[in-house]
Amino acid sequence: MGDLKLIKKRWRDHLRGGSDGPNDFSIGLAGSFTLDPVIPYLGGQLLGLGFDRPEVRNAGYNQIIQTCLSPNSGFGDQPLDLIALIWRLEDLADIQNIDSVIAAIELLEEALERLCSEFNGAIILSLPPRPSVQHSVIVKFSQPRDDLKAWHHACMLLMEKFADRSRVHFVDLEDIVSGLGNAAHDSRKYFLYRQPYTEDVYGALGESIARIVRARKHEPKKCLVLDCDNTLWGGIVGEDGVGGVQIGDDYPGSVFKTVQRQVRELKESGVFIAVSSKNNEEDAFAVFERRPEMVLRKEDIIVSKIDWRPKSENMKEIAVELNIGLDALVFVDDNPFEIEEVKANAPGVECIQVPEELADYPAAMVAAGKLFDRLVITDDDRKRVVRMRSEKDRKDVAQKLTPEEFLAQLELRVYVYQPEAEDLARVAQLINKTNQFNVLTRRHTLEEVTEFVQNEKNLLFCMAVADKFGEYGLVGVVMLSDNGEEWRIENFLMSCRVLGRGVETTLFAHIGDFLSSLGASHLRGGYASTPKNKLVADLYERHGFVRSSDSTYEQTGVEEWISPLPGKSRIPDYVELHSSRPQLT
Amino acid sequence: MTDKLIEIFADELMVEPSELNEDSNPDNTESWDSLASMRLVAAFEETFDIHLSTAEILKMRSISIARTVLKEKGVDV
Numbered sequence: 130m131g132d133l134k135l136i137k138k139r140w141r142d143h144l145r146g147g148s149d150g151p152n153d154f155s156i157g158l159a160g161s162f163t164l165d166p167v168i169p170y171l172g173g174q175l176l177g178l179g180f181d182r183p184e185v186r187n188a189g190y191n192q193i194i195q196t197c198l199s200p201n202s203g204f205g206d207q208p209l210d211l212i213a214l215i216w217r218l219e220d221l222a223d224i225q226n227i228d229s230v231i232a233a234i235e236l237l238e239e240a241l242e243r244l245c246s247e248f249n250g251a252i253i254l255s256l257p258p259r260p261s262v263q264h265s266v267i268v269k270f271s272q273p274r275d276d277l278k279a280w281h282h283a284c285m286l287l288m289e290k291f292a293d294r295s296r297v298h299f300v301d302l303e304d305i306v307s308g309l310g311n312a313a314h315d316s317r318k319y320f321l322y323r324q325p326y327t328e329d330v331y332g333a334l335g336e337s338i339a340r341i342v343r344a345r346k347h348e349p350k351k352c353l354v355l356d357c358d359n360t361l362w363g364g365i366v367g368e369d370g371v372g373g374v375q376i377g378d379d380y381p382g383s384v385f386k387t388v389q390r391q392v393r394e395l396k397e398s399g400v401f402i403a404v405s406s407k408n409n410e411e412d413a414f415a416v417f418e419r420r421p422e423m424v425l426r427k428e429d430i431i432v433s434k435i436d437w438r439p440k441s442e443n444m445k446e447i448a449v450e451l452n453i454g455l456d457a458l459v460f461v462d463d464n465p466f467e468i469e470e471v472k473a474n475a476p477g478v479e480c481i482q483v484p485e486e487l488a489d490y491p492a493a494m495v496a497a498g499k500l501f502d503r504l505v506i507t508d509d510d511r512k513r514v515v516r517m518r519s520e521k522d523r524k525d526v527a528q529k530l531t532p533e534e535f536l537a538q539l540e541l542r543v544y545v546y547q548p549e550a551e552d553l554a555r556v557a558q559l560i561n562k563t564n565q566f567n568v569l570t571r572r573h574t575l576e577e578v579t580e581f582v583q584n585e586k587n588l589l590f591c592m593a594v595a596d597k598f599g600e601y602g603l604v605g606v607v608m609l610s611d612n613g614e615e616w617r618i619e620n621f622l623m624s625c626r627v628l629g630r631g632v633e634t635t636l637f638a639h640i641g642d643f644l645s646s647l648g649a650s651h652l653r654g655g656y657a658s659t660p661k662n663k664l665v666a667d668l669y670e671r672h673g674f675v676r677s678s679d680s681t682y683e684q685t686g687v688e689e690w691i692s693p694l695p696g697k698s699r700i701p702d703y704v705e706l707h708s709s710r711p712q713l714t
Numbered sequence: 715m716t717d718k719l720i721e722i723f724a725d726e727l728m729v730e731p732s733e734l735n736e737d738s739n740p741d742n743t744e745s746w747d748s749l750a751s752m753r754l755v756a757a758f759e760e761t762f763d764i765h766l767s768t769a770e771i772l773k774m775r776s777i778s779i780a781r782t783v784l785k786e787k788g789v790d791v
Contacts, residue, residue, distance in 0.1 A: 134760065141725070165749050166756075317768045322752050328760075 133332040136173035143176055152184040154342065157204040157212045159188040159196035161220035163324045170335030178343050191220065197240035200248040212244070213253035213338055215302070217325070218283055219260045219276075230279035234286055241291065249576060251345060252297045253338055256284050258306040261314070261325075295554065295575050298341045305333045344502040345574055349562070350479065351457040353395060353497070354447060357406035357413050357435075359463040360483055361385060361425065367408060371415045377422040384487050389424035391494045396429050400501050401451055403432040405443040405460070410435040440467050441474030452625045454564060454661065459500055503558070536630060537703045543632050544593040544707045545639045552591055552710075553578055555603045560620065564661040566633075567622035568654065568668060569684065586611045587619070588643075592636050593711045594627045600711070601627055605636060609644070616644050616694075617681065618654040621668075628664075631701040637672045639706060641696035649694050653677065655687040673697030719781055719791040722761060726753040739776040754780075762789045 154175060158164045168185045175183035188196045188203030193214050196203050200212060218224055222233035244252060260276045291297045306313045309329050318324045358365040362385045363375030375382035376389075396402045402425070406413050413435045417427045432450050434443035440462070448455050456477035462468055463483035471478050481497050484490055548556055557575040564570070573581070582589050592605030604627050608620035623633055644652060654669050669690035677691040700706050716731050723738070724731040727745045740746040755771055758764065758780075764787050774780040784791050 144728075163749065166752070317766075317771065318752060318755075321768055321771060322748050324752060328756050 133170065133328060136177070136332070136335070137169040138173075139176050140169040140173035143172070150182055152182045154180045154183045155204075155207060155209045155211075156183070156185045156338070156342075157188060157196070157200070157209045158185065159192045159203065159212065159214050161191055161193055161216035162326075163190060163322065164215060166324070166328065166331040167215075167335050167338075170332045171338055172335075174335050174339030175342065178339060193221075194236065194240045197237075197244040198247075200244055209248075209250055211251040211253065211342065212248060213255075213300070214241075215253075215255040215300070215334065216257055217260070217302070218257040218280055222279070224260045224276035224279050227275060227279050227282070230283060234283045238286065238290055245294065245296070250296075251341070251574075251576075253300055253341060254287065254291060254297060255300045255302045256287065258302040300334065300337045300341070302334070305330055305337065309333065340499060340502055349503050350400075350459050350500040351453050352401035352403055352431075352447065352451055352459070353392065353501075354403045354405050354444065354458055354460045354478075355392065356440075356462040356464070356467065357404060357408060357416070360461055361389065361404075362416060362420075362423075366412045366416055371412070371419050374416055374420070376416075376420055381487055382422065384490050386422060386424060387491045388494050391491060391498065393424055393429065395498055395501060398501070399503075401431045401453075402429055403434070403447045403451075404430050405434045405440050405447070405462075407437050407440075408435050439470055439474065441471050444471055444475040444478050459497055461494075461497065536701070539596040539598075539630070539703070540705075541630055541632070541703060542595045542705045542707060542711075543635045544595075544709060544711045545590050545636060546593075546708060546710045548582065548589060548591045549710065552603060553582070556589070556591060556606050559603065559606050559622065559624065563622040563624060564659070565625050565664045566628065567620075567659075567662050568618070568656045568665050569620055569682075569687070570622075570657060570659050570662060571620050571684070573620075581608060581619075588616075590636070590640065591710075592623070592632065594630070594632055595711060605632070607636065607640060609640070611649075612653075612681075614648075614650040615691075616649050616652050618652065621654065621665075625664075631704060633668070634672065634698050635700050635704050635706055637696060637698035638700045639708065641692075641694050641698060645695040652692050652694055652696065653679075653681065654690045654692075655682050655684075656690065657682075657684055657687045717791075719777065719784070722757050723754070723777055723780075726750055726757050734777065736778040736781070737776060758784065762787075764789060 156171065156175075158167065164187055168187065172183055172185050175185075186204045186207075186209075192203050193216055196212065196214065200209070201207070216237075218230065218233075221237065223229040241252075241254070257280065259280055288299070292299070306326070309327075313326055313330050315325075315327045318327070355361055358367075358374075361376075363381045364373055366374050376385050377383065378386065392402060404413070410433075413433075414427060417423055417425065417430075432447050434446060436443070440460075444455060444458055444460065448458060454477065455475055456479075458478045459481065460468075460471055460478050461481045461483065462471075465482060468480045468482050472480055479500060481493060484493050553575060557573060557578045560578065561572050578589070581587050588609040588611075590607045590609070591603050592607075593603045594601040594605075601624070604624040606620060606622055607618065610617050610619050623636075641652065654674060656666060656669065658666065669692070672692070673696055674690035674692040677689040679689055680687065681689065720731050720734050723734055727734070727743060727750055729743070729745060734743070738746070740751070751771070754774075755766055759766060762784065764784075766783075766787075770783050770787075774783055781791055
């Protein structure tokens with residue numbers, strides 16, 4: 130396990146470095162078995178995610194219930210960002226006795242409720258691994274073991290009770306342990322140190338927790354770009370012909386079919402699927418059209434670049450067409466040359482080579498899929514792919530008309546409204562992934578957004594946009610705070626999908642009127658320059674703001690702008706403004 | 715030049731190699747607790763590609779004994 134060694138070493142080197150300063154992420158662990166070995170792996174993973182001073186504290190052996198009841202006590206009273214509770218059923222109850230299990234689970238459930246109300250960070254809860262048989266049982270083939278019934282009961286109950294809470298995330302220990310098989314257990318360690326698992330399990334557990342942390346704070350990848358020959362199917366269509374390429378239910382076609390199913394699942398959860406292949410376009414598409422074994426259809430591919438140019442150029446064009454950064458692309462190819470060329474000339478693209486051992490390919494795709502992790506898949510994600518298609522229809526109209534004629538034809542409807550609870554997941558998602566049209570680039574978790582909205586001194590407006598081709602959904606967020614007569618913009622961001630339609634002007638106009646009606650005299654805004662947000666450098670100026678020499682933002686490097694209210698922005702003629710939430714269609 | 719085995723012990727016990735000698739054992743080394751023993755076993759097995767039995771693990775209650783046990787398993791330390 131070379132990787133595990135490296136991760137562990139990264140953590141130890143960090144500890145030796147002894148850098149001072151506040152921690153930038155603190156995790157508290159509580160387990161029903163020894164969790165110390167997970168610390169270097171989790172810590173190393175957090176360093177790999179870009180945290181400078183992560184910290185992992187352990188409440189000690191079997192402190193789960195205590196940790197729930199007073200979340201800070203076991204961790205030296207330092208505030209924590211996340212608490213992970215990792216437990217096994219056999220440590221909490223007598224698993225041969227279903228009543229004992231029910232009692233233990235009820236206690237755990239109560240303790241968890243308490244934790245949810247006492248602690249406002251994120252919570253990770255393990256689903257327990259299936260109990261292992263440590264005693265000799267005469268297997269009753271007619272009846273499953275009682276401990277298995279108890280285990281199912283415990284898992285079901287916790288999932289039903291806690292699955293829909295945005296702050297509670299699950300780590301499936303059974304998945305980790307069964308995935309490793311014999312490599313998960315070490316009976317020497319168990320009998321000598323009461324420690325049931327091998328380093329591999331601790332490494333995988335560290336990775337699972339780190340993935341949740343990453344998904345909470347970092348931007349997920351957005352587009353999967355696939356080569357065709359020997360990546361989507363076996364063989365080379367230009368040489369083997371449409372009928373000759375391998376895809377289907379027998380090896381090696383079965384491997385490619387499995388991979389295509391995985392790709393389709395990603396597409397269904399909102400990932401863009403693109404193709405970049407050195408081929409004749411009609412040859413490649415003929416496989417999609419004429420081979421019934423293909424799982425992926427032509428409609429699943431949002432952009433295709435089938436030509437003979439360097440693939441790095443394809444990557445750049447795909448990014449531009451989808452309006453996303455190069456660093457939102459994941460590229461899969463069987464050819465090491467192509468991988469190197471893209472790495473060299475399209476930096477930021479995550480490159481994955483099809484493994485030489487073809488049977489390992491689906492596992493590599495599972496790993497690639499992790500890069501798209503999001504904690505909450507919103508309806509917007511699912512609709513996005515459909516929406517991108519209508520985006521293309523819109524562009525076709527655009528080519529034939531002047532800009533004003535085009536906009537007038539769109540029948541734009543803009544909805545500006547204060548969010549309902551069910552909008553907040555999408556609001557947080559937009560806050561965390563928008564890079565270009567984002568004046569302050571302040572990231573917030575779902576809990577932080579919820580807290581913001583609950584404060585009476587704040588206002589949060591969502592913007593949804595629709596036109597005659599379809600809905601764009603919730604695409605803009607403005608966060609405002611009341612500082613007496615003057616209100617201040619705490620976040621202002623918009624998806625680039627709705628650029629060039631005057632919707633931001635509509636938004637400014639509406640906010641201006643709204644704040645005026647509350648009696649406010651001025652609106653202050655800030656711009657913090659990043660490598661990606663040049664697009665909005667002149668946003669305030671375009672909307673009648675003037676530079677202010679004050680520095681009121683806690684953030685450094687913020688250029689401040691101010692405008693009297695209601696301000697100079699007017700709703701464009703071609704926009705129909707609604708100050709309500711759009712009706713779901 | 716540091717001794718390879720002392721280096722592993724220093725790493726896992728999180729002390730400087732200079733604080734250790736052949737007689738270092740769980741009673742005279744504060745950080746050598748059962749968790750450290752577990753980490754040491756993992757480190758020996760990883761570094762030297764060997765498998766230690768429970769009897770061997772229990773026997774290794776000082777650096778010099780650990781050295782003897784490892785030598786018996788053909789490790790050059």
